Amino acid sequence: MSDATPLNLNVKALFFDVFGTLVDWRGGVAREAEALLAPLGYRLDWPAFADAWRGEYQTGMEEVRSGRIAFAKLDLIHRRNLDRILPRFGLGGAPEAALGELNLAWRRLDAWPDVAAGLGALREAFLIAPVSNGNISLLVALARRNGFPFDAILGAEIACAYKPAPEVYLSAAAALDLPPSACLMVAAHSDDLAAAAACGLRTAHIARPLEFGPGGKGERAPEIQTDFVAADISDLARRLGATE
Numbered sequence: 001m002s003d004a005t006p007l008n009l010n011v012k013a014l015f016f017d018v019f020g021t022l023v024d025w026r027g028g029v030a031r032e033a034e035a036l037l038a039p040l041g042y043r044l045d046w047p048a049f050a051d052a053w054r055g056e057y058q059t060g061m062e063e064v065r066s067g068r069i070a071f072a073k074l075d076l077i078h079r080r081n082l083d084r085i086l087p088r089f090g091l092g093g094a095p096e097a098a099l100g101e102l103n104l105a106w107r108r109l110d111a112w113p114d115v116a117a118g119l120g121a122l123r124e125a126f127l128i129a130p131v132s133n134g135n136i137s138l139l140v141a142l143a144r145r146n147g148f149p150f151d152a153i154l155g156a157e158i159a160c161a162y163k164p165a166p167e168v169y170l171s172a173a174a175a176l177d178l179p180p181s182a183c184l185m186v187a188a189h190s191d192d193l194a195a196a197a198a199c200g201l202r203t204a205h206i207a208r209p210l211e212f213g214p215g216g217k218g219e220r221a222p223e224i225q226t227d228f229v230a231a232d233i234s235d236l237a238r239r240l241g242a243t244e
Helices: 025-040 046-055 056-063 072-090 096-107 115-123 135-148 165-173 190-200 233-239
Strands: 013-016 126-134 181-186 202-206 228-230
Touching: 013 165, 025 046, 025 135, 046 072, 046 096, 072 135, 096 135, 115 126, 115 135, 115 233, 126 135, 126 165, 126 228, 135 228, 165 181, 165 190, 190 202, 202 233, 228 233
Parallel strands: 013 126, 013 181, 181 202, 202 228
Antiparallel strands: none
16 A cells, blocks of 8 residues: 555546445345245255356456457346356246346345445545446446445446456546546455556555455455555545545
8 A cells, every 4th residue: 555645646536346346246146036036936045146146257258358249238248147057056947037137136236334425425525436347227226226426427338348458447537538547446356456557547445355255255455556445435535535
């Protein structure tokens, strides 16, 4: 961590990773899967199902990054990934209506407890926006569900590319007419922050040790040098001088 401050960094906008950083994807997907599939008679290890679905995340996006398929919204990538894991959980015969609704579980995730208040405080001093691999409609749904006061929805869909492609970070800065150095990428994942830093953005790490459940592999500290390290979004707001 550096001893930089918002003043000497000249930060104007904060960009947020969403899945894992702002919202609890594991708990939300497990909850939604159980609510939709248990009434149909399925009995699964619901957190393991969430882990397996999320485990296909990078594989699905790599098909786009590599050029094997054209850019597709994350909703479609999620559905392809869901279809990949259905046989592992004995869900090959699940009704299409249930699977279609289950694919929208990613729009119904809950924020970590610190997020809404922290974002509200940060918005008093900075422009704030997600820079996520999520598509715009998905991110709007999450924002409305959780009270995220975003100024814009940025990320993969406006870049037609998936992180960590440089164009995702650079197109977000350009959309706000800012140089990359005036933008601070906030994430719970060091690889995301490393990619942002390589594009000239400033970086802030958020600890999310419970992202993968109790005793999981969520990052407690960054694995790279960052401009800020914070325990959560509210702590980041304090460190950036947005709240006392």
